[in-house]
Amino acid sequence: GNSVTQMEGPVTLSEEAFLTINCTYTATGYPSLFWYVQYPGEGLQLLLKATKADDKGSNKGFEATYRKETTSFHLEKGSVQVSDSAVYFCALSDNFNKFYFGSGTKLNVKP
Amino acid sequence: GAVVSQHPSWVICKSGTSVKIECRSLDFQATTMFWYRQFPKQSLMLMATSNEGSKATYEQGVEKDKFLINHASLTLSTLTVTSAHPEDSSFYICSAKQGSSYEQYFGPGTRLTVT
Numbered sequence: 001g002n003s004v005t006q007m008e009g010p011v012t013l014s015e016e017a018f019l020t021i022n023c024t025y026t027a028t029g030y031p032s033l034f035w036y037v038q039y040p041g042e043g044l045q046l047l048l049k050a051t052k053a054d055d056k057g058s059n060k061g062f063e064a065t066y067r068k069e070t071t072s073f074h075l076e077k078g079s080v081q082v083s084d085s086a087v088y089f090c091a092l093s094d095n096f097n098k099f100y101f102g103s104g105t106k107l108n109v110k111p
Numbered sequence: 112g113a114v115v116s117q118h119p120s121w122v123i124c125k126s127g128t129s130v131k132i133e134c135r136s137l138d139f140q141a142t143t144m145f146w147y148r149q150f151p152k153q154s155l156m157l158m159a160t161s162n163e164g165s166k167a168t169y170e171q172g173v174e175k176d177k178f179l180i181n182h183a184s185l186t187l188s189t190l191t192v193t194s195a196h197p198e199d200s201s202f203y204i205c206s207a208k209q210g211s212s213y214e215q216y217f218g219p220g221t222r223l224t225v226t
Contacts, residue, residue, distance in 0.1 A: 034213075036217075043115060046214060051213075096208075097143070100154075101154040103154040
């Protein structure tokens with residue numbers, strides 16, 4: 001079956017530090033992969049996506065590369081800001097009608 | 112961007128009563144809406160998928176007689192928790208999308224507490 005595993009948080013970083021949030025997946029087919037972000041008091045928002053192997057999704061300085069060989073889609077950012085503090089969810093979908101989410105990783109960025 | 116609202120944002124009800132949660136797409140027509148349940152520090156669990164004008168499709172293990180979903184229009188879906196019990200206390204999230212697009216837009220969630 002399909003499932004997503006992401007690193008437990010919270011992750012606490014100082015401003016301008018490098019961020020990596022690990023995400024691995026299990027899928028029966030060739031899914032699309034997503035990262036969503038949830039700011040306090042708001043709904044989840046799509047951050048970036050990749051639809052096939054070796055694709056790199058990017059947005060707002062965040063990047064993630066679809067690695068089929070390691071079944072991974074790790075989220076990275078070179079220099080985090082306080083405003084990046086949020087909960088990040090990795091997800092997959094193989095038909096856009098059903099999405100499987102990881103448990104979320106809370107990121108705290110300190111000034 | 113597209114906006115999805117949920118109402119109420121927080122509700123407390125007594126055990127045995129029913130509670131209705133609304134999910135609205137404010138600026139687009141939502142052909143498909145999803146209802147999720149989220150436990151603390153756990154992932155979003157898909158409860159059901161509803162298409163406008165059709166019966167909802169429930170995920171395995173979700174009691175359809177307990178969690179009634181209605182998607183009567185292209186902008187509104189409702190989730191009714193019937194005969195609520197304390198174990199139904201949770202955070203319920205809806206999302207909506209158009210057609211076959213991958214992009215789904217999430218509501219801010221509703222916190223249900225059953226006493």
